[in-house]
Amino acid sequence: MTELDNRNILAWGSENQEKLSRLRVAVVGSGPLAQLIIASLAGLGVGYSENGGAIINIDNNRINNREIDFLCEQTTDTINKEKVKQFKKVVTQIKPYCNYIPLFTDFCTADLYRFESEIIIEATNDPVSKEKALNYSMVYRIPFLSGSADQTKGAAASYFGKEKPDLEKLVLPQFRGRLQEGYTSSVVAGLILEELRKHTFRYSDRSGKSLSADRNLSDNEIIYYNSHSISRNSFRDDFSRKKLDLKNKKILVVGSGALGNFLGISLGYLGIGKIDFLDFDTVESHNLSRQILLYGKVGEKKCLTLAERVNKMNSSSKTSAFYGKVGKINLDEDKDWLRELYETEKEQWKLKPKGRREETFPKTLLNFKNRHYSLSPAEKRDGLVLITKEWLSRQNYDLILGGVDNKFARLWINQAGRCCKLPYIDGGSGPKSGQLAVYIPGKTKCIDCQLDLRHFPTRNSCIDGPEASVVMSNSLVAGMMVGEAVNLFEGNIKKRDNLTLRYQVLNQKRILVDNEKKLRDHYC
Ligand SMILES: [Zn+2]
Known part of the structure; x- marks a missing residue:
């Protein structure tokens, strides 16, 4: 070892x-x-x-x-x-x-x-x-x-x-x-x-x-x-297979980490016509045990490596890399949800014991925005960009697949998806479980309503330590996310409130569709 x-x-x-x-x-x-x-x-x-x-x-x-x-x-x-x-x-x-x-x-x-x-x-x-x-x-x-x-x-x-x-x-x-x-x-x-x-x-x-x-x-x-059964875990098909032209599809993968790697592999096998990878991180040696496409590239940008490797595995999938982060806040348009997030965060911060929380909480909404949705001077010098909703809508994506590890990024993508009418499948994984939620504008509630993102605990990586996810749940969740992408393109998802799939190590069936209807009504 x-x-x-x-x-x-x-x-x-x-x-x-x-x-x-x-x-x-x-x-x-x-x-x-x-x-x-x-x-x-x-x-x-x-x-x-x-x-x-x-x-x-x-x-x-x-x-x-x-x-x-x-x-x-x-x-x-x-x-x-x-x-x-x-x-x-x-x-x-x-x-x-x-x-x-x-x-x-x-x-x-x-x-x-x-x-x-x-x-x-x-x-x-x-x-x-x-x-x-x-x-x-x-x-x-x-x-x-x-x-x-x-x-x-x-x-x-x-x-x-x-x-x-x-x-x-x-x-x-x-x-x-x-x-x-x-x-x-x-x-x-x-x-x-x-x-x-x-x-x-x-x-x-x-x-x-x-x-x-x-x-x-x-x-x-x-x-x-x-992926073609309603329960997602029975052999019997409920949906029929449709002929799809995946060469015309364009997908943005946000996050080139543990989920992003497995998403890249599954999308590459499918032969999605255009796959873009957005990420702000560089490869470190300890990443290689879960991020199985980044081998031999320590010190390089993750998004560039993924784009290169996925195109190499299937040259009919064109790929691009964006060295960037989500995302830019427009205080005029984003004030409402950001204010709500700010208040929720403030309450949670107050409840945390000292030593387990950041020393100070941002005094104003502007400070809060700058803490979570901005670039440091070093990041700017390094050429990192903060993506905007306008940029997203110009790209004409068919879908965003999110493999990010914090709620601030998730909430931004969710809002951007709502504004640009862009489907968004969000995945997350831990050692014993994983989950994904599917947001299709006009068909399902947004990710925030399905998962109540803003009440997610805020992890502080300096204080709480990096959360260990393991290769199994990443492989599983990413595979299921791409399965739902296929369901979306085939039109198999009917109007419903939520579509949340879970992987639970301790459950006999392992894979479940969450039918619980405890939805929050944030904006939808
Ligand atoms: Zn919603």
């Missing part, structure tokens, strides 16, 4: 991180799902060579230019090369100490036994391959995790050897021969990695007792994600 894992250690402590780092995990496959699983495993710090860990990747496909990959490059030099061997270059940039072992072979001849894997993850859509992996896991008594995904849905299953295996179910035959989409794979990868984490250690309560609800799936149990 190194300082590269300090965000993971924040989430679950160094003892648990140590357990993860020792794991020897075999992954079968090289498609979008396998790539997402492998990149995230490396991010998690699994397979630390010095601790005896390893990621063993079994697959016999070669790179071809009909497929989209993010874990290897498609150049004239790499076409027809063994995919798993090419992955090594990227995996060891995500985590330099990762002991990644590519086995370019068929499962039967892999002689996996030599590599002493302790857990096997089958990530193809091939029931025959899954059956072989399951048989292997039964013979050597190691856990079997299985995932598959298609264009709109995905599934995860596991077998830990406690019950008689239901072969017909565990090989996920519904996905046979289907192509794996990026966003469905992103959700399934998150589910699978969470199962791996639960198998390795469980979260505990304040007294240190492990949480009984933080349990693995039972043998033969399957969890589904389905």
Whole structure:
């Protein structure tokens, strides 16, 4: 373990991180799902060579230019090369100490036994391959995790050897021969990695007792994600698939951090015609464990790196980067909501004990605006810009996807979305949960009404420390956000008050649509 894992250690402590780092995990496959699983495993710090860990990747496909990959490059030099061997270059940039072992072979001849894997993850859509992996896991008594995904849905299953295996179910035959989409794979990868984490250690309560609800799936149990089902977690489709021209769509991704990276991957797989990344941050080494596209770019601007990498993975997605922040306040137009936010914040500040809050609270609305919605002289010198509503409306976006980490940015985007009649999908994630809310002007209430943003606790990163989110919830939430983007473009979302989706580690279904109607009525 190194300082590269300090965000993971924040989430679950160094003892648990140590357990993860020792794991020897075999992954079968090289498609979008396998790539997402492998990149995230490396991010998690699994397979630390010095601790005896390893990621063993079994697959016999070669790179071809009909497929989209993010874990290897498609150049004239790499076409027809063994995919798993090419992955090594990227995996060891995500985590330099990762002991990644590519086995370019068929499962039967892999002689996996030599590599002493302790857990096997089958990530193809091939029931025959899954059956072989399951048989292997039964013979050597190691856990079997299985995932598959298609264009709109995905599934995860596991077998830990406690019950008689239901072969017909565990090989996920519904996905046979289907192509794996990026966003469905992103959700399934998150589910699978969470199962791996639960198998390795469980979260505990304040007294240190492990949480009984933080349990693995039972043998033969399957969890589904389905963007085309009303519950989002049943295999059965409620919406039909429509032919879409995604080449004409233009999306702004705000935030190029943990969610932004996974959003970029899913959008790149979909082949959205134009993707813009807005961010003000530069890459730091501890980012690489969750922000899996930023490898090898420490010190560079995150938005530029994402734009470059997403365009590289799918050249039909044109990308741009905006080194900027949200956003500019116009005190004439924004006075009402800003005043309300100011008063709410003031009340919350008063309730906080001294030492847990900023020393002073801004005396005027103008001071408040300057604290939360302005650039420092250093930021200005650095060329950072504060974006405006006018700029947003000129860009003609079809949608904003937000992966930001504070309520001030969220509220600004929400207001801008309302003014410019721009749909906005807001995502957020923590270690044990994540959520996203969909705002479609004229169809759903705004994000502020759905989530009551202004009453969100205000974190102070200097005092409270950085909040640790983990790769699983980011992968899941970003995948589901892109799933809702597809639903928006397909017209599957009917007029309703709220559309909030949740990911809850401790819930048996994991993925839920929040049907609670406790909406605030701020402005809508
Ligand atoms: Zn509202």
